[in-house]
Amino acid sequence: MPVPSSEPSAPYAPSGVPLPTRGWRFRRLANAVNLSTPLGLATARLGRAVPRRGPVGLWLAEGYRLGFPVASAFTVGNVVITAHRFDDLLTANPRLLLHEQRHSWQYVACGGLPMLPLYALAMGWSWLRTRDRWSANVFERRAGLADGGYRSPATD
Numbered sequence: 001m002p003v004p005s006s007e008p009s010a011p012y013a014p015s016g017v018p019l020p021t022r023g024w025r026f027r028r029l030a031n032a033v034n035l036s037t038p039l040g041l042a043t044a045r046l047g048r049a050v051p052r053r054g055p056v057g058l059w060l061a062e063g064y065r066l067g068f069p070v071a072s073a074f075t076v077g078n079v080v081i082t083a084h085r086f087d088d089l090l091t092a093n094p095r096l097l098l099h100e101q102r103h104s105w106q107y108v109a110c111g112g113l114p115m116l117p118l119y120a121l122a123m124g125w126s127w128l129r130t131r132d133r134w135s136a137n138v139f140e141r142r143a144g145l146a147d148g149g150y151r152s153p154a155t156d
């Protein structure tokens with residue numbers, strides 16, 4: 001059988017920025033078993049986004065049509081979802097998938113679905129501290145604010 005061009009083990013994002021390959025098969029398995037990737041695929045389909053296989057076990061789903069959550073892209077398990085097109089997002093920010101794949105590891109670390117309420121708490125904490133949802137959000141900080149396209153108030 002021919003290997004499709006979007007072979008999931010491809011180490012590079014479409015933008016050409018290398019993604020870490022270490023442990024990606026474990027992450028794919030863990031986020032399948034802990035149900036976060038199935039939830040991500042269901043979320044994408046609910047929003048009428050079309051998931052396709054991306055690099056290092058990620059799924060890329062574009063064309064999401066629901067208004068929530070408010071983000072240019074968001075990750076549930078191994079599924080990165082956007083209302084936009086990844087070609088456009090990665091042209092604007094070639095490091096975006098580095099940020100999003102770190103979120104997929106956070107799902108592994110949280111055991112899957114507990115990530116969602118923990119993320120909501122971190123977002124609320126950030127809002128109380130900084131009046132934005134990311135600057136003091138431990139998940140966003142550890143995923144890399146700059147890689148995610150967030151501007152830190154300290155550098156404005």
Ligand SMILES: [Zn+2]
Pocket residue numbers: 099103139140143148
């Ligand atoms: Zn993020």
